[in-house]
Amino acid sequence: MIEHIVIFKFNDQTTEDQKKEAITQLKSLKQEIPGIIDIQAGVNFSDRSQGFELGLTVRFEDKQSLENYGPHEKHQEVVSYLKEIGLSDIVVVDFEI
Template sequence: MVEHIVIFKFNGTTTVEQQTEAIQKLKNLKNEISGIVDIQAGLNFSERSQGFQLGLTVRFEDKQALEAYGPHEKHQAAVSYLEEIGLTDKIVVDFEI
């Protein structure tokens, strides 16, 4: 299995409501893209976040499922929404478990 972790930072005009909608769009990917075992997303509450506001973890069956996820049209639509609402930075970590 592969764990995919992403943390997101948004500009000052991005609302909590927009971030909450982004979380729902990301969670919906589990039912739209094969190879996803589990997906979790939520708003950060830690003061240690260095300004990152939203976290995402996706567990995939294998590396091939992760590779198929990136270019998938449903994933790209979610990424487009994140950019539309003011995504300014992200950090991605992928590792096998």
């Protein structure tokens, strides 16, 4: 299995409602993209966050499922929404479990 972790930073104009909608859209990918075992997303409450506001974890069946996820149409739609609402930075970590 593969664990995919992403943390997101947004600009000052991004609203709390937009962040909540981003979480909803991210979580919906489980029903849309084959190979996802589990997906979780939420607002970061850590005071050590360095400005990163949302977190995402996606567990995939295998590396091929992760590779298929990136270019998938539904994933790209969510990426477009994140950019539209003010995504300013991300950090991504992928590892095998």
